[in-house]
Amino acid sequence: NNGTVNGVLGVCVPNTEQGKKGFIDYWIATDHVGEVGEDLLTMEVPASKWVIFEVHGPMPDAMQNTWKQIYSEWFPSNPYEPAGTAELEVYPEEDAYSPDSYSEIWIPIK
Structure with a gap:
């Protein structure tokens, strides 16, 4: 973990394969710059405008409750939309x- 985002990442990637829309692929990852071993997978997360939500409390409930609030309360009351690219859970x-x-939960917006 030598990138700009510190901690372990839960990366939520929308699955665009036929028959799997509405599902996500979930990666456990770190932000890394440099060479990667051939037994590891890599993913580039596009530059985005991000909204960052704080998550307070023990896992998994605090994280699950915050996701629910974001999509049931925050997005409906704001002019932003999810960008449709990878969303991040950041665990220090x-x-x-x-x-x-x-x-934290980081969501790219448009």
């Missing part, structure tokens, strides 16, 4: 199950 290096846990 700490105990994700702690009541004081902090993480």
Whole structure:
């Protein structure tokens, strides 16, 4: 993890394959610059305008509840739309199950 985004990433990628629309591929990843071993997969996330949501509380409930709020409350009340590219869950290096846990959800918007 030597890129600009620190921590472990949960990368939610819309699946565009026939018959799989509405599903996502979920990658566990890090932001890395440089050579990658041939047994690892890579993905380029396009430059975007991002909205970043704070997630407070233990996993998995805090993350799931925040996703629900984003799509049921935030998007309907704002002029933005999801860009339709990879969305990120950013987990800093700490105990994700702690009541004081902090993480983020990054969503590219248009």
